[in-house]
Amino acid sequence: MPSVSNSNLSKDLAIKIEDLSISYKINVESKKTLKNAIMRASRGERVRTRTVEAVKHLNLEITHGSVVGIVGANGAGKSTLMRSIAGILPPTSGKITVNGRISTLLALGVGFNKALSGRDNIILGGLAAGMSKAEIEAQTDAIAAFADLPEGFIDMPVRTYSNGMYSRVAFAVAVNMTPDILLLDEALSAGDAAFKEKSFNRMRELCEEARTILIVSHALSSINELCDHAIWMHKGNMLASGEPEKITGAYLKFLNVGELPSSYEDL
Numbered sequence: 001m002p003s004v005s006n007s008n009l010s011k012d013l014a015i016k017i018e019d020l021s022i023s024y025k026i027n028v029e030s031k032k033t034l035k036n037a038i039m040r041a042s043r044g045e046r047v048r049t050r051t052v053e054a055v056k057h058l059n060l061e062i063t064h065g066s067v068v069g070i071v072g073a074n075g076a077g078k079s080t081l082m083r084s085i086a087g088i089l090p091p092t093s094g095k096i097t098v099n100g101r102i103s104t105l106l107a108l109g110v111g112f113n114k115a116l117s118g119r120d121n122i123i124l125g126g127l128a129a130g131m132s133k134a135e136i137e138a139q140t141d142a143i144a145a146f147a148d149l150p151e152g153f154i155d156m157p158v159r160t161y162s163n164g165m166y167s168r169v170a171f172a173v174a175v176n177m178t179p180d181i182l183l184l185d186e187a188l189s190a191g192d193a194a195f196k197e198k199s200f201n202r203m204r205e206l207c208e209e210a211r212t213i214l215i216v217s218h219a220l221s222s223i224n225e226l227c228d229h230a231i232w233m234h235k236g237n238m239l240a241s242g243e244p245e246k247i248t249g250a251y252l253k254f255l256n257v258g259e260l261p262s263s264y265e266d267l
């Protein structure tokens with residue numbers, strides 16, 4: 001059974017996306033100065049905006065327990081899609097239904113409060129992921145141990161961390177919160193070589209635990225190894241969906257020779 005399908009089954013679904021479109025409105029005024037604002041007002045103009053359609057009419061169904069990789073060029077709409085599934089970004093039109101508790105690692109440590117310690121951020125992360133205080137307390141030490149920071153750092157404000165240390169805590173929080181649904185956007189590239197290996201192994205464990213996982217990554221070999229399904233996003237559209245190796249192979253061909261498949265069947 002394909003893990004991503006277009007059928008109408010409902011209770012097995014972790015995520016259902018129907019005709020989802022997301023646009024950003026960008027203010028194109030070159031300089032935001034008072035003078036410009038007054039000039040514009042005197043001409044009766046409003047702020048000029050440009051609309052970027054980051055995700056266009058996307059339909060996707062993800063069953064519980066599937067591990068889905070999302071590939072695509074920079075600006076294809078992958079992070080936008082992830083943010084909307086996480087509930088951070090409301091759809092411009094269409095509908096997203098999520099069935100389960102989500103833990104996200106969208107951009108590393110987004111949502112962390114830099115004035116608080118690593119430990120306090122772990123607690124906040126847990127609350128945000130819908131865990132109870134008791135569940136979080138039971139996990140805090142394990143998470144701190146996974147992040148494996150230098151002596152004492154876990155109780156220091158996060159602003160005193162190096163980038164790598166920050167990423168380690170963020171990754172540790174996301175993968176140890178026992179979420180039903182885990183969203184990882186470029187998280188596998190966190191930390192140094194040793195930590196990368198540790199995160200990859202943890203990812204493999206999670207994949208085997210039958211959790212629903214969405215992974216955005218430019219590391220195509222990781223997608224092939226971890227995922228049981230992949231989708232290719234291109235300029236806001238879902239260009240293809242299928243076996244990871246087929247999808248990453250076609251995407252790689254596109255990256256190398258600029259060739260897009262003319263239809264799904266070409267893959």
Ligand SMILES: Nc1ncnc2c1ncn2[C@@H]1O[C@H](COP(=O)(O)OP(=O)(O)OP(=O)(O)O)[C@@H](O)[C@H]1O
Binds near residue numbers: 078
């Ligand atoms: N906050 C924002 N405001 C305005 N436009 C945005 C914003 N975030 C993304 N965009 C635009 O939306 C489109 C999709 O961006 P998105 O970040 O989803 O791409 P991506 O596939 O994640 O790319 P990457 O591989 O570089 O991470 C791009 O054209 C981008 O410029």
Ligand SMILES: [Mg+2]
Binds near residue numbers: 079
């Ligand atoms: Mg992105």
